[in-house]
Amino acid sequence: MDILANLATGFSVLTWFTLSLAVIGCFLGTIIGALPGLGPSNGVAILIPVTFSIGLDATAALVLMTSVYYGAMYGGRISSILLNIPGDEPALMTTLDGYPMAKQGRAGDALVISGVASFVGALLATIGLMLLAPLLARVAYLFGPAEYFALYLLAFSTLGGIASNNQAKAALASCIGLGIAMIGLDNTTGMPRLTFGNLHLMDGVDFLVAIVGLFAVAEVFFFIESHGKGSSIGVKLEKVTVPVKDILKSGWTMLRASLVGFIAGILPGAGASLGSFLAYMSEKSIAGPTGGFGTGVPRGVAAPEAGNNAAAGGALVPMLTLGVPGSGTTAVLLALLMTLNITPGPTLFTDRPDVVWGLMASLLIANFVLLAMNVPMVKIFVRVLQVPPAVLLPGVCMVSFVGIFSLSGSYFDLLLMVGFGIMGYVLRKLDVPTVPIILGILLGNHMEDALRRGMVLSDGDWTYLFSSPISVGLWIAAVAGFVAPMFLRRILRKPQAITD
Template identity: 60%
Template sequence: MESIGFLMQGFGLALQPENLMFAILGAFLGTLIGALPGLGPANGVAILIPLAFTLGLSPETSLILLTSVYAGAMYGGRISSILLNIPGDEPAMMTCLDGYPMAQQGKAAEAMAISAIASFIGSLIATIGLIVMAPWLASFALTFGPAEYFALFVLAFATLGGITGKNPVKTIMAAAIGLIIATVGIDASTGTQRYTFDILELYEGIDFIIAIVGLFAISELLFFIEENAGEGKPMIAMNKMKLKMKDIVAILPTAFRGGVLGFIAGVLPGAGASLGSFISYTLEKKILGKKGNFGNGDPRGVAAPEAGNNGAASGALVPMLTLGVPGSGTTAVLLAMLISLNITPGPLMFSQHGDIVWGVIAALLIGNVLLLLMNIPMVGIFVKLLSVPPKYLLPVVTMVAFVGIYSISHSVFDLYFMVAFGVGGYVLRKLEIPLVPVILGMLIGPEMEKNLRHAMQLSDGDWTILIGSSLSITLWCIAIAGLVLPVIVGPILRRRMGAAKATTGV
């Protein structure tokens, strides 16, 4: 009941005219960004972070804007999947399996509506789970000491490769790069300069926002120029919607199951929306068996992955808000935004910044309703964006990134640094080295170092304190499993997803 009271206070904050306006704007922009193949929510949020600084928004309004962008991008990814057979982002790949065949059968509008409804149900279930689970997990995390927190941070790195099949060696390399970058600046404990090369601008370390906009937004722009610099792509025309109530009722059990599975996948650090989408579709296919027509335009084949990936998106906020450990690439970007606003996510956030936490959760609920109301009648507007040549969109996106970063510090050096990170991110992606571990290393590296030092001081240098409690031992065991399991499970999952791609020609 206490959570309900806090949630009502959150609604009071989220329904303020300015916050509501930016929630609507974020949902709209997020859907547009999600509709563009390849961009995805992480890049969308990274691109728009400078906008929040440029407009001088309060921390509450900034987070409401960006979480609305996050939710909107998860909705928008289905548009290109259904009309172009090109996933808007990786989690939307499973939507291609039945969404595109429905469009080929003249049911594109029905597929769009079903995906919007399923996305709403998945997000709603996960947000309710966030309301119930987050305060409990935050209270439990208060029992953590420095040794337990260090083990938790190791766990966060170990699970990044996760069951999604990324190369564990490259994940560790990326995390090491992030940790090295995190040490740049003057050591707060000893006053020693580390990797500053006598450059004055590096004495205070590297700004998270500059690194994130460079690694995500600028590198994505370079890829976008390389791969999509031509004209818009031809797509299947939208038909007049003929969706009936019985069609909606038929997909409700599927959407409910997908939302629950997606939430569970989202809470697991490193698993995220791709896993939520995959297991939701796979389970639904097994449950229905011969009763389904999966792969040939079954509406439940659209509802399952959409509910799963949107459920996972909200579920990924649980570890970020309660433990300070991002559950996905997008929540890593949001974590950087919080840190840049001098707000430290973790168990104390609910007591120290409860108004912001519950305001964001209330905004998620409001945003999902807005997205449902927005995505069905306005889907034609979002569809038209796909026909706009990227050469007209790229200058606008680039301008937002550069103006936003310059407005933060008014430093030309930061612009050069942002471009350098963008080129570095482009090279890493070419080498198939993931960017999320780099960002995670930068974000939690300082806290990881601080907790390790604190633990060593408490034990007079005895390293066994790191495995001195049952909780820390449990976290270390899970971390080891997180490193080993991808080697075993990853190839199996990649083969199945590869088979799914081959089936649809994605």
């Protein structure tokens, strides 16, 4: 058994120190997920610079941040159920049955069922990740420059296609990111490009600065606009007991939802929101009109939570094996890997098995820690929801500043971060998605390198880009991924129609 042996390697990498980091990460992550306005992507984003400043090694940093990631996926449901406000985007579907359940006085039951569903989804996805990632890594060895170029294109088209309602705006967002990535030294020639004579720009724009600005600082502006409305506890949480019957009855729902979510997570760009949406919709149609979905039934909270946690695990598959993130948060995690000088991709599995399998082992452990935190200890996190935004958001902002400042020590990066914050606010107002910008900044140089290496190999023959079956397939998928949402939009709009 290859995988068991690998996993044993993974567990041997873990020390008491990394395990305690996993626990801290799970705790922080659940808080981040539970707080409306702080989702997994901005939560992970503000913590990355801090992680670097305290000088954790690669495995430790990765264990900490993926625990935060998983934790945030668990935590998102808490405010969905109690406040009817999703703690993060993927938890939107959980409001549909979670909040009605809470209004019926079953808030505790809803929290426990969704906690167990999260556990089932995340655990199965972690196992799926362990089985599938090494296989995909082997396929990825066949990828040359032409395939990688097409793959990057696929990531942009699918991620953009889902992130916005307007394909032109999604494509523009990718271009903004790619355009920013070009600033700085040209990888191939070592000559400065597009720096406009500014010395600060010689090294290019640090993607951490962009991520923290676009996600965290922009969020602060949104809160100022809304004056932090809608964030007081809506429903009282009484005693928390374990509704064994309901959990057993939703068993099949959790398993099916996990499978659906995991597959949705693997698709580049689709991510956890699609996972929870598809899981909920498929369970709803299986249950039929007598199933009572939408009125507060246990299966209605189990399905989206199993789905989005499974998708979170699934999204790690393309990120680790191909270096192409499957969602916004995995894009941020990719930034973490790149800052750690770890290049994700097939070689990661042979060059750094300690990192890969240490990560998987810690994910397994994180799941059990999170189950404990989210079922018996859920009351602690409910308290956290009472932190007023007028304290929370300035706090987020200051942590972002300190993080970036301790990394670079330059006021220029801080100004750039504020600039990205303003940009993020305006763009999101105009329905231009910000995740493709991050992806562009992260992948821009890789994409150009792939193109240039390909052209060197083929002596400038552009048909080389379509020369292998894999690359043609990826091109077709990329075009389809860009065009399909225009037709599918009516179906994908549905969740909003339900919550209205």
